[in-house]
Amino acid sequence: MALTRRQLLQCLAATACGGSILQALEEIAHALAEHDAPSPVIWINEGGDHLNFLGQLGSDIPTLLELAVTRWNLVHYEPLGVGATETMVAPNSAAIVILEVLPAESVPAHPAHWPFNAIAQAKALILLGSDACFGGVRWPNSEVERLERYCREHSTPVIKLPGVPVPPHHLLGTLGHLELVGFPRLDRFRRPTLYYGETVCQRCERRGDLERGHFAEWFGDAGCLALLGCKGPITHNSCAVQKWNGGVNWCVGAGAPCAGCSEPGYPDHGGLGLYGRLPGDRMGMHSALLQNTSTIGWVFFALAGLGVGLKILRDLVAPRKAGHVANSAVQSDRAGSRST
Numbered sequence: 001m002a003l004t005r006r007q008l009l010q011c012l013a014a015t016a017c018g019g020s021i022l023q024a025l026e027e028i029a030h031a032l033a034e035h036d037a038p039s040p041v042i043w044i045n046e047g048g049d050h051l052n053f054l055g056q057l058g059s060d061i062p063t064l065l066e067l068a069v070t071r072w073n074l075v076h077y078e079p080l081g082v083g084a085t086e087t088m089v090a091p092n093s094a095a096i097v098i099l100e101v102l103p104a105e106s107v108p109a110h111p112a113h114w115p116f117n118a119i120a121q122a123k124a125l126i127l128l129g130s131d132a133c134f135g136g137v138r139w140p141n142s143e144v145e146r147l148e149r150y151c152r153e154h155s156t157p158v159i160k161l162p163g164v165p166v167p168p169h170h171l172l173g174t175l176g177h178l179e180l181v182g183f184p185r186l187d188r189f190r191r192p193t194l195y196y197g198e199t200v201c202q203r204c205e206r207r208g209d210l211e212r213g214h215f216a217e218w219f220g221d222a223g224c225l226a227l228l229g230c231k232g233p234i235t236h237n238s239c240a241v242q243k244w245n246g247g248v249n250w251c252v253g254a255g256a257p258c259a260g261c262s263e264p265g266y267p268d269h270g271g272l273g274l275y276g277r278l279p280g281d282r283m284g285m286h287s288a289l290l291q292n293t294s295t296i297g298w299v300f301f302a303l304a305g306l307g308v309g310l311k312i313l314r315d316l317v318a319p320r321k322a323g324h325v326a327n328s329a330v331q332s333d334r335a336g337s338r339s340t
Contacts, residue, residue, distance in 0.1 A: 003031045008180055010274040015173040016238055021247065025169050028176040035179055038073040039123050044115050079305040092122035096178060098171070099147075099217045101131055101138045120154040124178055126161060128171060133189075134264040152213065157183065160190045164261035167242060170195045187262065200258050202234035203240040220255055228277035231260030 003011070008031060014024035033040065040200055067178040075095070096116040097119050119125055127133045127144075135141025151158050159178075161170050177184045201207060209215070209224040226233070232240075235258050243250040251258055258276050261265050267274055 003027060003180075005181070008176070011179060012173055012181070012194065015169040015242075017241060021169055021242060027170055030071060033326065040073045040075045041175070041177060042075055042115065042118050042122075043098040043099065043100075045100040062139040072299075094121065096124055096126065097122045098126045098128055099132055100128045104171075109310050116150065119151065119156055124157045124158050124159055124183070125151055126159045126171070126174060128161050128164055129287060130162040130164050130261055130266055132268070133162040133191075149183050158190050159184070159186065161193065161195075162189075162191065162262040162265070162266075163237065164259075167195075167244075168237070169242065170238075187236070191262075195238050196262065197235040198236065198238075200235045200237055200240050200252070201230075203254055204232055205240070206252060225252060225255075225257040227277060228257045229272070229277055230257035231263070231269060231278065232258040233278060235260040235263050334336055 008028070009025040011031075013234050015021055015028070027293060088296045092157070095118055097115070099119075130136055131138045133144070135144045148158060150156075159174060161171070170192075173194065177192070177194070186197060189196075201210070204210075204227055205303065206224050209222070210226060214223040216225050217227060217330050223312065224230070228253065232252065239250045242250070243253065260269055261270070269276065272274060272278065
């Protein structure tokens with residue numbers, strides 16, 4: 001039974017907001033299989049971690065791989081033994097190209113040959129993983145910029161799905177959105193706002209600790225992990241809601257600070273590294289409490305010490321004052337008795 005537009009939008013929302021994610025993914029997978037005019041899907045990976053990605057998808061939805069091979073219009077994917085060349089893709093076909101990594105020397109050394117002829121006429125190019133989106137160990141940033149220029153020259157829309165690794169529902173939800181709803185809304189880094197619209201910090205289970213100024217000082221402590229180098233305030237992803245391993249846990253839930261793996265600066269983050277503390281002006285809320293936590297702590301400590309000192313001084317002065325009042329009363333009584 002085909003999904004209505006309303007049901008499809010509900011499934012897409014479930015993949016972003018938590019809830020029945022696996023059920024929603026399975027319904028999207030079947031909807032893609034039942035689509036009347038599916039776009040060809042070309043998945044290109046030269047030495048990437050596609051087997052790990054397939055393992056995540058297959059463990060969650062056992063029928064997904066069967067659907068992808070037999071009922072989706074998947075014309076090229078090496079791990080499944082589906083291989084296409086420039087002669088196997090119909091001319092002027094608006095394929096969806098998924099790109100994880102390419103050899104650096106081929107971007108775009110031969111733009112008229114495979115796979116750049118497919119990219120030039122693609123309906124959309126999906127860059128999968130942080131290396132493909134922003135450059136990294138397997139793919140220099142300069143090659144990413146060259147590929148993006150090539151896409152602009154040929155008017156090929158680019159969608160970026162960063163992450164180490166990428167949550168599988170991000171890819172499946174994006175494919176469903178492209179095929180069945182339309183082009184998704186993107187942020188300034190061309191990431192779908194459906195999955196990257198909020199920071200990790202906004203939906204974090206330790207957000208209350210952050211707002212109260214309760215910070216963990218050592219690994220294993222309760223409290224916000226900002227002082228231990230958490231990059232949640234600057235990281236846009238849905239980990240805090242969807243988690244990993246079927247919704248069991250995620251980095252911060254396990255006591256580790258967010259590494260910011262879906263941001264352009266990962267893993268160096270401008271020299272901070274994975275555990276460097278963010279400056280106060282990058283904490284997201286621009287709060288004076290967050291920017292001056294240490295100073296505020298010392299002020300409260302000084303005020304508490306002042307209060308204790310004033311109480312001790314009052315306790316010392318009070319008996320003397322009481323004795324002085326008593327002596328004055330005795331002298332007044334004596335003076336009164338003499339006058340009588």
